Amino acid sequence: MSLTQDDVKKIAHLARLSISEDDIPSYEKELSNILNLVEQMSAVDTSDVLPMAHPLDMVQRLRDDVVTETDHHEQYQGIAPSVENSLYLVPQVIE
Amino acid sequence: MHNKTLSELSAALQAGEFSSIELTQSYLDRISSLDPQINAFVTVTEQPALDAAAAADKRIAAGTAAALTGIPLAQKDIFCTEGVKTTCGSKMLDNFISPYNATVIEHFNAAGAVMLGKTNMDEFAMGSSNETSYYGSVRNPWDINKVPGGSSGGSAAAVAARLAPASTGTDTGGSIRQPASLCGITGLKPTYGRVSRYGMIAFASSLDQAGPMTRTAEDAALMLNCMAGFDERDSTSAQRDVPDYTANLNESLEGLTIGLPKEYFGEGLDAQVGNAVEAAIREYENLGAVVKEISLPNTHLAVPTYYVVAPAECSSNLSRFDGVRFGYRCDDPVDLEDLYKRSRGEGFGAEVKRRIMIGAYALSAGYYDAYYLKAQRLRRLISDDFKRAFEEVDVIMGPTAPEPAFGLGEKSDDPITMYLSDIYTIAANLAGLPGMSVPAGFVNDMPVGLQIIGNYFDESRLLNVAHRYQQVTDWHTRTPEQFK
Numbered sequence: 001m002s003l004t005q006d007d008v009k010k011i012a013h014l015a016r017l018s019i020s021e022d023d024i025p026s027y028e029k030e031l032s033n034i035l036n037l038v039e040q041m042s043a044v045d046t047s048d049v050l051p052m053a054h055p056l057d058m059v060q061r062l063r064d065d066v067v068t069e070t071d072h073h074e075q076y077q078g079i080a081p082s083v084e085n086s087l088y089l090v091p092q093v094i095e
Numbered sequence: 096m097h098n099k100t101l102s103e104l105s106a107a108l109q110a111g112e113f114s115s116i117e118l119t120q121s122y123l124d125r126i127s128s129l130d131p132q133i134n135a136f137v138t139v140t141e142q143p144a145l146d147a148a149a150a151a152d153k154r155i156a157a158g159t160a161a162a163l164t165g166i167p168l169a170q171k172d173i174f175c176t177e178g179v180k181t182t183c184g185s186k187m188l189d190n191f192i193s194p195y196n197a198t199v200i201e202h203f204n205a206a207g208a209v210m211l212g213k214t215n216m217d218e219f220a221m222g223s224s225n226e227t228s229y230y231g232s233v234r235n236p237w238d239i240n241k242v243p244g245g246s247s248g249g250s251a252a253a254v255a256a257r258l259a260p261a262s263t264g265t266d267t268g269g270s271i272r273q274p275a276s277l278c279g280i281t282g283l284k285p286t287y288g289r290v291s292r293y294g295m296i297a298f299a300s301s302l303d304q305a306g307p308m309t310r311t312a313e314d315a316a317l318m319l320n321c322m323a324g325f326d327e328r329d330s331t332s333a334q335r336d337v338p339d340y341t342a343n344l345n346e347s348l349e350g351l352t353i354g355l356p357k358e359y360f361g362e363g364l365d366a367q368v369g370n371a372v373e374a375a376i377r378e379y380e381n382l383g384a385v386v387k388e389i390s391l392p393n394t395h396l397a398v399p400t401y402y403v404v405a406p407a408e409c410s411s412n413l414s415r416f417d418g419v420r421f422g423y424r425c426d427d428p429v430d431l432e433d434l435y436k437r438s439r440g441e442g443f444g445a446e447v448k449r450r451i452m453i454g455a456y457a458l459s460a461g462y463y464d465a466y467y468l469k470a471q472r473l474r475r476l477i478s479d480d481f482k483r484a485f486e487e488v489d490v491i492m493g494p495t496a497p498e499p500a501f502g503l504g505e506k507s508d509d510p511i512t513m514y515l516s517d518i519y520t521i522a523a524n525l526a527g528l529p530g531m532s533v534p535a536g537f538v539n540d541m542p543v544g545l546q547i548i549g550n551y552f553d554e555s556r557l558l559n560v561a562h563r564y565q566q567v568t569d570w571h572t573r574t575p576e577q578f579k
Contacts, residue, residue: 008452015410015455016417016432017448018440027452033511034453040399041469044476051471052478054301055287055527056551060330075194081424088419091430 001035003028096121097257098574101166101314104260108155108165115155115165119148119209122167126211126258129578133234133243135253137172138180139212147209154207162317164207169259171250172213173220174200174305175294183296184218184228184246187416187423187442197294198326199263199305206321211259215249218444219413220270220298222246223516226507227446234503235278236575237541241500244274244516250308251278256578261309261318265295267302268401269495269520272532275308276495276544279534281561281571282308283315286552287527288333290319291326299408300331302401302524311571312533312561316340319554335552343555344562349383351560354488358394359519365498371536371543372494375564379492382563387488391480396473397522398514403457403470404525409447410454416442449510478526485550490560494519495532495544519546529554533561534570542570 003011008027012019019027073086082089096118099107108115123141130136144167151165175181175193177200182188196204203210217227225233225248233248235241236256243252247264251274254262264271266284275282283306290305297303307318319340326332355376360369376386418424418438425441428434443451457466484491497518506513523530528548535545545564549557565571 003456007456011452011456011459013436014459015448015451016414016435016439017443017451018433018436019448027449030449030510031452031456034402034449035456037511037514038399038402038453038457038466038470041396041403041473042465044393044396044473046469046472046476049472049475051468052475053471054331055478055525056331056333058288058331061327061334063327072194076420079190079192079194079421081418081421090419091428091434093431 001039002032100311101260101317104166105162115148115151119144119167122211130258132239133236133252133256134231135214135233135249136212137182137215137230140179140210144209144211151207161206163321167209167211169211169214169253169262171247171263172216173265173296176200184216186229191422198291199322202321214253217246218447220246220265220267221446221450223273223513227444232503235500236578241502244277246270248274251275251280254280254308261314264308265305267298268524269517271306272495272520272530275532277500279542281312281315281533283531285554286529288331290322291329291332293326293328297412299405312558312565313344316558338555340555340558343559346559348563351384352488353379353384353386354389354484354491356389356391358391359493363497367538368494368498368543372545375535375545389484393476393480397477398518400470400473401521403466406450406454407457407467410451413451474525477522481526491548493546495546499538499541499543523548529557531557531561536570
């Protein structure tokens with residue numbers, strides 16, 4: 001499995017990662033090598049095997065529908081890069 | 096003081112031989128004079144440690160001490176600690192002062208343990224050499240030109256260099272066991288779900304598990320007693336009682352059946368490491384254990400499977416780092432997309448970006464079935480190998496890592512070679528089984544670990560098996576020359 005430089009750019013966009021043009025050739029090579037390693041998986045027929053998402057067979061616990069969280073917004077927003085009137089600030093999204 | 100085990104320290108504190116303040120200060124002094132050689136700590140919490148030690152001394156005087164009251168510990172910098180910088184080894188979290196405590200930290204606080212500081216680690220726990228940390232490589236106390244292993248490299252090096260009597264680690268593909276092996280200490284990855292993941296910064300949620308890193312199995316039992324337990328804040332926390340892990344340490348190993356997977360002793364294993372592991376197995380036969388060759392036929396698929404499952408889950412988990420709510424934000428973003436992309440591009444290191452991209456690719460439209468679903472099917476085959484094996488044997492043994500510690504920089508340019516450092520540890524994470532690494536000798540003056548894998552929730556047996564070995568060997572007592 002070999003990726004192209006365009007694939008690398010597309011994946012980086014999907015993952016919302018800026019990568020510099022200079023680094024694209026090395027990502028192309030390293031990601032292709034990892035996918036080649038992973039390619040060993042296809043040698044095994046798994047059509048009858050049930051996928052295992054999780055190591056323990058468990059179901060999600062249910063709990064009573066009551067409020068358990070208390071308000072910590074000042075504490076949590078205190079570590080945010082930019083906050084005003086309890087709102088997280090980002091560059092303007094809507095004109 | 097620094098050559099005592101946790102149980103010895105606990106007894107000495109109770110007997111008033113020294114106070115927790117004296118003990119804590121002596122470790123802080125060692126850290127300040129010796130840590131510059133190995134870079135095991137990202138943050139040293141001197142004043143909070145001394146305050147906690149003073150509180151512990153009062154508790155000991157009042158006669159209400161628990162086993163770990165007053166004991167100084169080092170915490171991997173992956174556990175959120177309220178009011179203390181929690182970096183996960185990343186520039187992304189260099190400015191992150193956690194607003195809350197991880198459950199593991201709460202348990203230690205409730206027990207009156209003293210936190211000395213936060214230990215260095217591979218960035219977001221992605222690495223096997225501790226070289227991906229934003230805070231620089233940790234060095235192996237046995238040879239400072241070699242890696243300590245990873246990702247819990249700082250925690251392993253701190254215990255090996257006697258800068259802390261014990262520490263915590265996390266293990267997603269071997270990150271407790273492999274550095275324990277390379278640094279000559281004891282490390283235990285419990286069964287998935289045994290220790291709460293709440294407040295432990297997530298890497299791969301179906302694999303991550305926290306555990307103790309100590310000098311002895313007995314100490315690991317004391318630590319696990321404090322760490323384990325159900326937590327409603329972790330949706331995959333195991334709802335079962337926590338036994339006293341020290342209760343069965345001394346049980347006889349007469350008749351214990353040890354499975355040796357032939358796949359763990361083949362190509363890729365350093366011959367001298369193989370010899371050390373075989374010598375350890377003979378020691379077990381002397382203790383009355385019976386050895387049986389077994390096969391885990393899908394072993395060779397563990398690394399490929401892991402490098403789909405772990406990156407896929409990491410790409411999802413690390414999407415929370417967006418430059419908006421906490422952590423690093425780039426300068427002067429022109430729009431929201433630029434804010435996301437540059438904050439993440441500048442905040443994450445190369446290995447983290449590689450894994451996020453592999454994960455994003457494996458989960459992207461058109462590739463999900465071929466990668467993530469395929470990996471989940473193989474995960475079941477790997478897990479079923481163990482289920483069959485545990486019908487015949489009590490524990491499985493083999494090497495923890497294929498070779499002793501390698502040189503700094505030796506593998507950092509080649510991700511694939513680095514990934515193969517975890518060839519023997521990854522399968523236990525995929526299956527969710529508990530595993531330990533126990534010091535079992537030296538090759539070229541570097542420590543070698545014996546890996547012991549147990550059945551689900553059989554940590555007591557693992558600790559018993561490790562403890563009995565440590566009663567008849569002294570590998571775990573060895574200390575690197577310049578840290579004696």
